[in-house]
Amino acid sequence: MSIKIKLAETAAEIDEALQLRHKVFVEHDGRYSPAPDRRLYDRFDCCGTSVLVIAMAADQIVGTARLNRDDPTIGFPADEYFDFRSFSPKNAATASLSQLAIDPELRGNLKILNGMMMLTYYWAHRNNISHCVAPFNPALTRVMQRIGFEKIGDVVQSHHHDLAIQPMKINMLEVRKSFIDFVERQAFIGFMEPFFREYFDDGEVVVNEGEVGDCAYFIVDGSANVEVSSNSDGSKKVVATLGKGDLFGELSLILDQKRSASVVASNNLEVMILSRRQFINCIQNDSKNAMYTLQILASRLAATTSSMDSAET
Structure with a gap:
């Protein structure tokens, strides 16, 4: 089952995320009182400092978290739970992470939580955030520690919401090295606009040969095989293997043609997705991006020529 991780963009996505909060925090965990409209939200959801990270499976939102930049006038949501500023x-x-909710039926799927946290790291990098604080449900303490959060003291009772919370923080400058390496590589390449990730299991098809392409993919982690159909019997032949840092799917965007090959995950695969608009803007507005794309196309042409020469000899 592929998992898509992105920032909520539409009213429908935001509304569904608010409903998931209610399902998790009210109906399942009993941490808040029921709302007549079965949506859970507060004043910070109406502010321009707030963004929602969402996880989607089969086009349904199964996870969400809220990120808020600090604001000199209204502060951020974490202020209402604990005096985090004394420990910053x-x-x-500093930013605030709150309202972390995962569908109860999928809480064992760590790909959802890890994916949302990776996008949180990426968002923090883009917004020059050095630290993030969060008032977590105490039941999440060990899980969040494995991700990199540290406890700030013991569990406390939040008087504002009358909830038991575990105050935690994370230094965004000390996130795991693999993420920093990837961010540095992206910073060189320049494909930094999209906040859209998708995760595929081994054997899942990312793109199908012959279908119309509307996006390109940049491999964050894992690998995938490029497969083409045989003219004789229709079987698939692996013609290339892609790995971390590789871009694919861009040719159909440049030439406005159907996909020339299928791409299939060969292990757990994480990709960044660039829409046609984002990809074209990237190569039009930055010569480094255009040169990088040309280098990819040239290397593929050289590999194809070499393969043809080998087949003839």
Whole structure:
């Protein structure tokens, strides 16, 4: 089952995320009182400092978390649970992570939580956030520690919401090295606009040969096989293997043609997705991106020529 991780963009996505919060925090966990419209939200959801990370499976939202930049006028949601500011470094650029909710039936799927946290790291990098604080449900403490969060003291009772919370924080500058390496590579390449990830299991098809392409893919982690159909019997032949840092699917966007090959995950695969608009903007507005794309196309042409020469000899 593929999992898509992105920032909520439409009113429908935001509304579905608010309904998931109610399902998790009210109907399942009993941590808040029921709302007549079965949606859970507060004043911070109406602010321009707020974004929602969402996880989707089969076009349904199965996970969500809220990120808020600090604001000198209204602060951020974490202020209503605990005095986090006493534990933040001086002059730190701090954000708040709150309303982390995963569908109860999928809480064992760590790909959802890990994916949302990776997008959180990426969002923090783009917004120059150095630290993030969060008032977590105490039941999540060990899970969040494995991701990189640290406890701030013991479990406390939030008087504002009358909830038991575990205050936690994470230094975004100390996230795991693999993410930093990838961010540095992206910064060089320049494909930094999209906040859209998708995760595929081994054997899942990412794109199908012959279908119309509307996006390109950049491999964040894992690998995939490029397969083409045989003219004789229709069987698939692996013609290339792609790995971390590779871009694919861009040719159909440039030439406005159908996909020339299928791409299938050969292990757990994480990709960043660029829409046609994002991809074209990237190569039009930055010569480094255009050169990188040309280098990819040239290397593929050279590999194809070499393969043809080998077949003839």
